[in-house]
Amino acid sequence: DxxxxxxxxxxxxxxxxxxxxxxxxxxxxxxxxxxxxxxGQGPEFLTYFQNEAQLEKSRLLSDRFSAERPKGSFSTLxxxxxxxxxxxxxxxxxxxxxxxxxxxxxxxxxxxxxT
Amino acid sequence: GENVEQHPSTLSVQEGDSAVIKCTxxxxxxxxxxxxxxxxxxxxxxxxxxxxNVGEKKDQRIAVTLNKTAKHFSLHITETQPEDSAVYFCAAxxxxxxxxxxxxxxxxxxxxxx
Numbered sequence: 443d444x445x446x447x448x449x450x451x452x453x454x455x456x457x458x459x460x461x462x463x464x465x466x467x468x469x470x471x472x473x474x475x476x477x478x479x480x481x482g483q484g485p486e487f488l489t490y491f492q493n494e495a496q497l498e499k500s501r502l503l504s505d506r507f508s509a510e511r512p513k514g515s516f517s518t519l520x521x522x523x524x525x526x527x528x529x530x531x532x533x534x535x536x537x538x539x540x541x542x543x544x545x546x547x548x549x550x551x552x553x554x555x556x557t
Numbered sequence: 558g559e560n561v562e563q564h565p566s567t568l569s570v571q572e573g574d575s576a577v578i579k580c581t582x583x584x585x586x587x588x589x590x591x592x593x594x595x596x597x598x599x600x601x602x603x604x605x606x607x608x609x610n611v612g613e614k615k616d617q618r619i620a621v622t623l624n625k626t627a628k629h630f631s632l633h634i635t636e637t638q639p640e641d642s643a644v645y646f647c648a649a650x651x652x653x654x655x656x657x658x659x660x661x662x663x664x665x666x667x668x669x670x671x
Contacts, residue, residue: 446600475658484563484646484661485601498656533601537657544589544650544657548600 444468446549448534454555455524462520463552467536474517475546476509478502479531485548488532491517492539524556559584561649563662570637571670578665580647581629587651590623590630591659596643605632609651637669 447466455461467474472493477485488507490498493514503509506525511517521528531553535546560583570576582590591606607614607621607630614621618637623630634641644666648659 473656475656477659482663484561484648484664485659487658487660490656490658492656498658500658545591545603545606546659547603548593550600 446534446536446547448532448549448552450552451550452553452555454557457524457526457556459524460520460522461524461554462518463532463554465517465519465534465549467516467534468547471536471538471547472514473537473539473546474511475535475537476517476519477533477535477548479533479551480529485533488519521554524554526556529554529556559587559649559651559660561647561660561662563647563665565665566663567666567668569668569670572637572639574637576632576634576637576641576667576669578632578645578647578667579629580631580649580662581627582649582660583628584649584651585625585628587649589650589657590621591648592619592621592632593646593648593661594643595646595664601646604645634667637667639669639671642667642669 474491476488479485491511506522509519531551533551534549537546563580588609593601595601620633644664647662
């Protein structure tokens with residue numbers, strides 16, 4: 443499968459615990475995005491990487507959230523001290539970026555449930 | 558920032574009929590408008606997109622139209638089939654967004670009745 447992959451697919455955690463999600467983009471894509479989707483809503487932008495550089499963050503991304511893309515390949519999203527309001531689907535997307543290639547392809551998401 | 562409104566929120570059609578979903582956007586600088594289909598429990602799947610330099614694009618049974626002056630765009634599905642049942646999201650982006658992150662509408666749940 444050469445599409446975007448995410449791991450884990452589901453995560454149940456207790457409030458106050460830390461969680462980390464991983465995204466593997468399509469191999470030649472240098473742009474990587476994280477979005478959050480809650481029930482009945484469209485995805486909302488969280489943060490963006492161009493290669494290894496994190497170039498943009500949404501105001502939705504509180505200081506409890508951190509994202510990395512250390513070698514410009516896979517990315518991780520960590521949530522510290524989880525809250526019930528963090529329960530959502532976390533989606534990763536990637537795009538080629540070059541030559542105005544805007545198309546973003548999504549992974550299957552990680553569904554987080556905070557109890 | 559960009560704001561995208563999508564209507565209707567739910568749509569039921571008989572198999573074989575057409576379905577139309579409409580979106581409006583607020584940022585006149587937006588120049589890329591994709592549509593995604595999301596089946597229950599699955600990833601959003603890019604089904605068609607349009608750039609601001611064209612007014613219409615077709616791909617088999619689906620088409621998208623764009624009216625830049627009015628800042629609205631629409632998805633048209635003809636000869637609907639039960640497998641078209643899903644939630645459809647419109648989105649918009651452009652150079653003002655810097656990263657070209659997508660701003661999504663709230664989605665339309667399409668049900669095709671056999």
